[in-house]
Amino acid sequence: MRQDNQLIVLTHLSQLLTFITGFGGLIVPLVIWxxxxxxxxxxxxxxxNIVNFQLSMLIYSLICIPLVFILVGIAGLIxxxxxxxxxxxxxxxxxxxxxxxxxxxxLNFIS
Numbered sequence: 327m328r329q330d331n332q333l334i335v336l337t338h339l340s341q342l343l344t345f346i347t348g349f350g351g352l353i354v355p356l357v358i359w360x361x362x363x364x365x366x367x368x369x370x371x372x373x374x375n376i377v378n379f380q381l382s383m384l385i386y387s388l389i390c391i392p393l394v395f396i397l398v399g400i401a402g403l404i405x406x407x408x409x410x411x412x413x414x415x416x417x418x419x420x421x422x423x424x425x426x427x428x429x430x431x432x433l434n435f436i437s
Contacts, residue, residue, distance in 0.1 A: 330366045338418035352380040379429035
């Protein structure tokens with residue numbers, strides 16, 4: 327097993343593909359995690375956190391969409407957008423220093 331902080335940082339930052347292409351923020355980190363979790367030290371832990379965070383953001387977004395009609399959903403979607411943009415960057419910086427990621431509002435789907 328090898329230490330590869332650059333790949334872990336890239337995995338965190340790959341979540342931002344959603345903002346660039348409209349999709350890929352869940353698929354790319356999932357593929358990287360699935361293929362490298364047994365080869366890269368701490369990739370399993372980091373990958374699970376990333377996938378849990380992306381699935382949580384997807385569920386929260388789906389909850390906010392019907393709430394748009396009563397105007398509460400707009401604020402929720404804006405908050406989710408900010409959280410989905412800021413925390414992958416923060417956790418990429420943490421991962422580059424060897425620290426564990428901390429994603430807020432993340433449900434534990436994969437333990």
